[in-house]
Structure formats: structure tokens, C-alpha cells
Amino acid sequence: MAEAGQTEKHGFQTEVKQLLHLMIHSLYSNKEIFLRELVSNASDAADKLRFKALSDNSLYGDDSELHVRISLDKDARTITISDNGIGMTRDEVMNNLGTIAKSGTAEFFGQLSGDQAKDSQLIGQFGVGFYSAFIVADEVVVRTRSALDKGSIGVEWRSKGEGEFEITETEKARRGTDIILHLKEGEDEFLDEFRLRGIINKYSEHLSIPVQMWKEPVPEQEGEDGEKTPAEPGKWETVNSGKALWTRDKAEISDDEYKEFYKTVAHDFDDPLLWSHNKVEGTTEYTSLLYIPKRAPWDLWNREQQHGVKLYVKRVFIMDDAEQLMPTYLRFVKGLIDTNDLPLNVSREILQDNKITRAMRNGSTKKVLQMLKKLAKDDSEQYQQFWDTFGNVLKEGPAEDHANRERIAELLRFSSTHGDSSAQTVSLDDYIERMKEGQDKIYYIVADSYEAAKNNPALEIFRKKGVEVLLLSDRIDEWLMSHLTEFKDKPLQSVTRGDLDLGELDDEQDKQEQEKAEEAFKDQLKRFETALGDKVKKVRVTHRLTDSPACIITDEHDMSTQMAKLMEAAGQKVPETKYIFEVNPNHPLVVKMTAKDDDAFKQWAEVLLDQATLAERGSLKDPASFVTKLNKLMLDA
Numbered sequence: 001m002a003e004a005g006q007t008e009k010h011g012f013q014t015e016v017k018q019l020l021h022l023m024i025h026s027l028y029s030n031k032e033i034f035l036r037e038l039v040s041n042a043s044d045a046a047d048k049l050r051f052k053a054l055s056d057n058s059l060y061g062d063d064s065e066l067h068v069r070i071s072l073d074k075d076a077r078t079i080t081i082s083d084n085g086i087g088m089t090r091d092e093v094m095n096n097l098g099t100i101a102k103s104g105t106a107e108f109f110g111q112l113s114g115d116q117a118k119d120s121q122l123i124g125q126f127g128v129g130f131y132s133a134f135i136v137a138d139e140v141v142v143r144t145r146s147a148l149d150k151g152s153i154g155v156e157w158r159s160k161g162e163g164e165f166e167i168t169e170t171e172k173a174r175r176g177t178d179i180i181l182h183l184k185e186g187e188d189e190f191l192d193e194f195r196l197r198g199i200i201n202k203y204s205e206h207l208s209i210p211v212q213m214w215k216e217p218v219p220e221q222e223g224e225d226g227e228k229t230p231a232e233p234g235k236w237e238t239v240n241s242g243k244a245l246w247t248r249d250k251a252e253i254s255d256d257e258y259k260e261f262y263k264t265v266a267h268d269f270d271d272p273l274l275w276s277h278n279k280v281e282g283t284t285e286y287t288s289l290l291y292i293p294k295r296a297p298w299d300l301w302n303r304e305q306q307h308g309v310k311l312y313v314k315r316v317f318i319m320d321d322a323e324q325l326m327p328t329y330l331r332f333v334k335g336l337i338d339t340n341d342l343p344l345n346v347s348r349e350i351l352q353d354n355k356i357t358r359a360m361r362n363g364s365t366k367k368v369l370q371m372l373k374k375l376a377k378d379d380s381e382q383y384q385q386f387w388d389t390f391g392n393v394l395k396e397g398p399a400e401d402h403a404n405r406e407r408i409a410e411l412l413r414f415s416s417t418h419g420d421s422s423a424q425t426v427s428l429d430d431y432i433e434r435m436k437e438g439q440d441k442i443y444y445i446v447a448d449s450y451e452a453a454k455n456n457p458a459l460e461i462f463r464k465k466g467v468e469v470l471l472l473s474d475r476i477d478e479w480l481m482s483h484l485t486e487f488k489d490k491p492l493q494s495v496t497r498g499d500l501d502l503g504e505l506d507d508e509q510d511k512q513e514q515e516k517a518e519e520a521f522k523d524q525l526k527r528f529e530t531a532l533g534d535k536v537k538k539v540r541v542t543h544r545l546t547d548s549p550a551c552i553i554t555d556e557h558d559m560s561t562q563m564a565k566l567m568e569a570a571g572q573k574v575p576e577t578k579y580i581f582e583v584n585p586n587h588p589l590v591v592k593m594t595a596k597d598d599d600a601f602k603q604w605a606e607v608l609l610d611q612a613t614l615a616e617r618g619s620l621k622d623p624a625s626f627v628t629k630l631n632k633l634m635l636d637a
């Protein structure tokens with residue numbers, strides 16, 4: 001067995017120092033949350049032990065009543081939060097209480113601006129956990145002993161939160177963790193037993209573990225009439241009901257209780273945007289309590305970001321981050337699912353291909369989509385808030401979840417030519433409602449930015465005919481649209497791809513005029529083809545331009561510009577796409593150039609192609625030669 005050893009000093013990881021500094025300076029108005037964080041860590045530690053003990057009951061030893069205990073020492077000015085949960089080994093203490101083991105934290109802290117108001121928003125997204133102890137304490141001592149490492153005697157960790165901590169192997173009689181907070185000057189409110197009890201009650205009511213406070217002994221008392229009240233010995237008194245919130249009847253649970261519970265499971269400061277609590281009966285029986293947060297977590301775009309749904313089996317916590325329970329495009333959903341139908345010893349492998357998991361996942365996915373649909377219907381302002389925060393994640397949905405494609409599509413919001421702001425507020429249903437008579441497609445364009453989309457020449461004919469076009473410019477949009485080809489039986493059609501077929505939007509007269517124009521321009525098209533050679537796939541007369549001389553269009557089955565860019569950005573080799581070059585025979589520039597000799601015609605044609613490429617792709621492969629050609633034309637003019 002190890003013996004009590006030497007004290008070692010270690011420095012905190014830089015990010016921990018930044019977190020501590022930020023926290024102390026931005027959370028002074030919300031100090032009491034340290035209790036929520038520490039009690040919730042203690043409750044997690046009990047959950048973890050309960051789970052391990054499923055396969056090794058001896059881990060409980062003679063102490064199987066799991067609890068969290070909170071005591072006060074007014075003279076020493078300390079608060080102690082103790083649990084008899086899983087505890088930590090020395091290595092775990094080093095890792096958990098000296099570093100922040102989340103990838104991307106350095107980048108996160110790189111965003112800090114020094115502006116306290118802004119930074120405190122960020123800290124809310126980050127979650128403060130254990131380190132929140134330093135909001136009220138100027139010294140924190142952690143004494144812990146692991147239930148799993150039978151050889152260890154215990155470890156003491158101690159820090160003033162100023163950049164370093166000390167760690168000593170030390171004897172601790174029982175497994176679990178004690179956290180001793182030495183309160184700062186001026187934090188005496190937390191030494192008031194009544195006040196402390198109030199806070200603990202609020203933060204622990206919904207936890208499934210008993211949270212206890214020490215009740216001082218009461219001596220025997222004698223009333224005025226001489227009647228005696230017997231003495232009461234000091235005892236641990238449970239302050240919460242110890243009944244997990246989700247097992248209770250919905251009708252009995254107040255909104256405040258749901259909100260408090262959310263803050264504990266999601267480690268969030270803010271209230272949730274909405275939630276849904278369901279007891280599902282039938283072939284698979286389970287209870288789910290699913291929340292949609294108001295704010296995005298700081299690592300929403302981190303691919304390793306943990307999913308937020310916890311799995312419980314028969315009220316026993318089994319695992320965090322049960323990615324089988326929620327599709328990736330709903331990774332912002334927090335909460336839990338509790339079922340009696342899985343075995344307690346269920347592993348991630350078993351979860352992976354399991355009928356019950358699938359049923360729970362399908363059911364919960366539908367629930368979340370329904371909850372969002374209802375929000376969109378009942379409260380468009382709040383829905384907009386949701387969309388602005390998580391819309392881009394939801395856009396991953398149609399590619400990931402074919403079965404729910406239509407349900408997800410209903411929830412999407414876009415900017416469009418109907419409005420004149422980049423705000424994404426138009427739903428596909430709104431679009432369909434405004435469709436012109438004879439219009440059978442939903443038109444959209446994907447570009448690098450809202451401005452590039454809005455000003456793309458391919459929209460000219462749509463403006464002229466008063467047909468709305470959805471303007472897409474988020475990185476994910478091309479990916480989204482490649483998986484969303486139809487909505488309510490209406491095909492979705494890119495305006496920069498393939499042949500433009502406006503269907504019944506073009507009347508007979510339009511069509512005849514187009515044919516005439518094509519016939520009249522036949523010889524000039526040949527000149528363009530000769531001039532541009534293999535720089536283009538094909539040259540044809542455009543029907544989409546009214547104000548611009550030319551544009552480039554992606555052929556029906558070729559890779560779109562945006563998709564090519566996306567793949568290039570992901571480091572993939574992209575085959576070179578040749579575009580269809582469309583010319584507007586009525587444009588004065590085009591009219592003028594047809595009178596030129598072949599040499600001059602070629603120069604003009606190349607400049608028009610480069611211009612059209614710029615408008616569509618936003619860049620040229622060889623910008624310098626474009627500039628040279630343009631300068632030459634200007635000199636000649």
C-alpha cells in the first residue's frame with residue numbers, strides 16, 4: 001500500500017488560469033452557482049460508482065447508501081461538500097483538476113476580448129464546473145480516494161487558485177471526495193445555514209441522490225408550562241426528495257423545476273429555450289426529458305463535441321454522450337432517456353445495433369422535430385432565435401436522416417429575393433404560398449455570400465418575372481441542397497445549374513422569341529466556340545439574363561461551384577469542371593463585339609468569360625492575365 005508522501009507543486013495549464021481569472025471577474029453577480037456545480041459533480045460521482053458496481057458489487061464495501069453531504073464550520077469559515085461516490089486516483093486528480101481536457105479550449109480562450117460583458121457571455125457557453133469553487137473561496141482543498149484503485153490511500157489537492165496547486169498522497173479513511181472551500185473575506189452569506197439550505201434545496205431537489213445537511217444537536221428544552229421537549233442528537237438531514245425529476249408526474253413539476261434541472265444536466269447558466277417530457281409506452285417503454293438550449297455551446301462546431309443526451313436504465317445512470325440516442329444534426333439537444341427495456345450492463349457496442357436503441361432514437365428525434373415545429377407555429381420570434389443559433393446544425397439533417405427529410409425541411413429558414421435583408425426567415429411553406437401561377441419549382445441559388453447570391457446575373461430573369469429565389473450562402477448550404485431535391489412534391493432547382501426551364505412561367509410568345517433569337521445568333525455562337533475552345537463545355541444563348549452580357553452555368557450532372565469549393569477546402573482533389581457559357585445576344589457589348597474581326601472578338605470573348613466566372617466563382621485561376629486583357633481592351637477603346 002502506498003504511504004503518505006511528499007507534497008508536489010504543479011502549475012495550472014494556461015487555459016485553467018484564463019478560466020479562473022475570467023470566472024472570478026465575470027460571475028460575481030451569480031456566485032451561488034458554485035454549489036450547483038459541486039453538488040452536481042458529487043451526484044455524477046455517485047452515478048458513476050453505481051454504474052461500476054453493477055458489475056462489481058464489492059465496490060460498495062460496507063457503504064452502499066450513496067449520498068452528498070454538506071457541512072459548515074463557522075469558526076474555520078469553511079463549507080465542505082462530501083460524497084461517497086467514485087472518487088479519483090492521483091492521476092485523475094492531476095488531469096481533472098489541473099487541466100481542461102476538452103479539445104479546442106485554447107482556441108476558445110483565444111476569442112476572449114478583455115471586455116467583461118462580452119467575455120462573461122462566453123464563459124456561460126463554456127461551463128465552469130469545479131473551478132467555480134474559486135468564485136467564493138480563496139483556498140480549495142480536495143481530499144479524495146478512488147473506489148476503483150484499491151491500492152491507493154487517498155490524495156489531497158490544494159490550491160489558492162493563483163496559478164498553481166499542490167498535490168500530496170494522504171490517508172483518507174473512506175472512498176469518495178471531500179471538497180473544502182475556505183471562504184473569501186466578505187462571503188459570509190454562505191456561512192448562514194438558512195441561506196445555504198435554501199440554495200442547496202433549489203439545486204438538489206430534482207437529483208436522484210439524497211443531499212444532506214448536518215443538523216446540530218438540540219438540547220432538552222422546558223416550556224413555560226414546565227413541559228419538556230426531549231433533546232435531539234445531531235444528525236444528517238436529507239434536504240431533497242431524492243426522487244429523480246423525470247420519474248415524477250408532469251403535472252406535479254413546475255417550470256422552475258424543469259429549468260433548474262436543465263441547468264444541472266446541461267451545465268448551462270441560462271434557462272432552456274424549451275423542453276419536452278414524455279413517458280412513452282408501447283413495444284419499447286422509456287421516459288425522455290429533452291431540452292433545447294437558448295445558446296450554442298462553445299464547441300458546437302467541434303466534431304468531437306459530446307452529444308448531450310444521457311442514458312439511464314431503470315433510473316441508474318449508464319452513460320453520458322450516448323450518441324446512438326440522438327442523430328448528429330440534433331447534437332445541441334440536452335437531457336436524458338431512461339428505459340427499463342435495456343439491461344443494466346449495456347455497453348456502447350450493444351447500443352450500436354439494437355432494436356430498442358433505434359426505437360428510442362426514432363421516437364426522440366420525432367419528438368424534437370415536433371417540438372420545434374410547434375415552436376415555429378406558436379412563437380415565431382423564439383423560433384427565429386433558435387434558427388439563428390442552431391439552424392446551420394439542423395441543415396445537416398436532410399443528408400443524415402432521410403426518413404425525416406420532409407419534417408426537417410419544414411423547419412428550414414432561408415433568405416430570399418422576397419425580402420431585402422440577409423436574415424434567414426423564409427420557410428419553404430412561405431415560398432410555396434407565394435409561388436406564381438404556372439410555377440412548379442422552388443428556385444434557389446448558392447453563393448459565397450448573401451451579396452454574391454443576390455447580385456448573381458442568373459437571377460435577372462427571375463426578377464423580371466417576379467419569381468422568388470432563395471438565396472443561400474452558408475458553407476453547409478450546397479451540401480444541404482444536394483440532399484434536398486424535393487419539398488411537398490415540388491422539385492428544388494438551382495438557378496445556376498442545367499437548362500433553364502421555366503415551365504409554364506414562359507408563355508408561348510416567350511418561347512417563340514427565344515427560338516428566333518437562337519436561330520439568329522447561330523453563327524455568332526460558332527465564333528464564340530472557336531474563340532473560347534476548350535475553356536468552356538458549350539456556348540449557348542441565355543434565357544436568364546436581361547442586364548448582363550454573359551454568365552456561366554454548371555451542367556446538370558457536373559459538380560457545382562460551391563460543392564467544388566467545399567471539397568477543395570476539405571483538402572480533396574476536385575476534378576476540373578468546365579462550365580456552360582451563356583451569352584445574351586441583346587446586350588450592347590455583345591452586339592458591339594459581333595462586328596469585330598476574329599482577333600478582337602477572341603479578346604472580348606475571353607474577357608466576358610472571365611467576368612462571368614468572377615461573378616459566379618468569386619475568383620479566377622489566373623487573375624493577372626484577366627487584368628492584362630482588360631487593360632488592353634481599355635487602351636484599344
Ligand SMILES: Nc1ncnc2c1ncn2[C@@H]1O[C@H](COP(=O)(O)OP(=O)(O)OP(=O)(O)O)[C@@H](O)[C@H]1O
Pocket residue numbers: 037041042045083085086087088096097126127128129130131177267
Ligand atoms: N466529486 C467528484 N468526484 C469524482 N470526480 C470528480 C468530482 N468532481 C469533479 N470530478 C472530476 O473532475 C472532472 C472535472 O470536473 P469539472 O466540474 O471541472 O468538469 P465536468 O463536470 O467534466 O464538466 P462541466 O464543464 O460540464 O462541469 C469531472 O469530469 C470528474 O471526472
